[in-house]
Amino acid sequence: xxxxxxxxxxxxxxxxxxxxxxxxxxxxxxxxxxxxxxxxxxxxxxxxxxxxxxxxxxxxxxxxxxxxxxxxxxxxxxxxxxxxxxxxxxxxxxxxxxxxxxxxxxxxxxxxx
Amino acid sequence: xxxxxxxxxxxxxxxxxxxxxxxxxxxxxxxxxxxxxxxxxxxxxxxxxxxxxxxxxxxxxxxxxxxxxxxxxxxxxxxxxxxxxxxxxxxxxxxxxxxxxxxxxxxxxxxxxxxx
Numbered sequence: 001x002x003x004x005x006x007x008x009x010x011x012x013x014x015x016x017x018x019x020x021x022x023x024x025x026x027x028x029x030x031x032x033x034x035x036x037x038x039x040x041x042x043x044x045x046x047x048x049x050x051x052x053x054x055x056x057x058x059x060x061x062x063x064x065x066x067x068x069x070x071x072x073x074x075x076x077x078x079x080x081x082x083x084x085x086x087x088x089x090x091x092x093x094x095x096x097x098x099x100x101x102x103x104x105x106x107x108x109x110x111x112x113x
Numbered sequence: 114x115x116x117x118x119x120x121x122x123x124x125x126x127x128x129x130x131x132x133x134x135x136x137x138x139x140x141x142x143x144x145x146x147x148x149x150x151x152x153x154x155x156x157x158x159x160x161x162x163x164x165x166x167x168x169x170x171x172x173x174x175x176x177x178x179x180x181x182x183x184x185x186x187x188x189x190x191x192x193x194x195x196x197x198x199x200x201x202x203x204x205x206x207x208x209x210x211x212x213x214x215x216x217x218x219x220x221x222x223x224x225x226x227x228x229x
Contacts, residue, residue, distance in 0.1 A: 042222060
């Protein structure tokens with residue numbers, strides 16, 4: 001079954017600290033992987049995507065993610081959190097032959113001063 | 114247009130009434146998607162259009178839900194005889210091509226539906 005798991009519904013960090021949001025997919029065939037961010041009362045904005053060109057993907061706002069096939073993971077990181085990063089983050093997967101995105105349950109990032 | 118446009122942005126309706134939600138995708142995008150976002154349910158896929166056809170409507174929760182797309186552009190999601198559990202944000206998205214190359218799916222701001 002197509003699924004993606006995000007560990008931790010909430011992650012709290014201090015401003016300036018490392019951000020790590022976890023995402024694991026379930027498939028023996030690497031899918032296309034995406035991270036989206038949702039600010040309050042807004043739609044989803046693409047942060048970055050993995051399409052097999054490179055395992056380390058850089059996105060907007062200083063975020064990056066590394067595709068690790070051996071771990072079936074696509075964790076999102078940012079070296080130094082900013083207050084403006086507080087939002088909900090969704091990992092999504094699209095498998096070859098299927099058109100829809102399947103989303104994880106989301107992780108709310110809280111950033112404290 | 115510059116982005117995916119949805120209307121209305123907010124809708125409050127009485128239980129049992131029908132509602133229509135509209136989506137205007139990015140110009141030239143052939144693929145269009147509807148998702149539902151509600152508390153406790155996350156982001157649920159509803160239906161996918163390629164042009165005017167809907168090859169995947171597996172996420173529509175009941176026969177009260179229907180969607181159509183005309184002219185390969187605007188889509189309408191209709192909910193008949195609304196129930197309180199239909200209260201959610203309905204998100205429309207679009208992308209170019211068929212998605213096999215990992216094309217980005219762009220989302221609108223959503224239509225917030227409240228059934229009272």
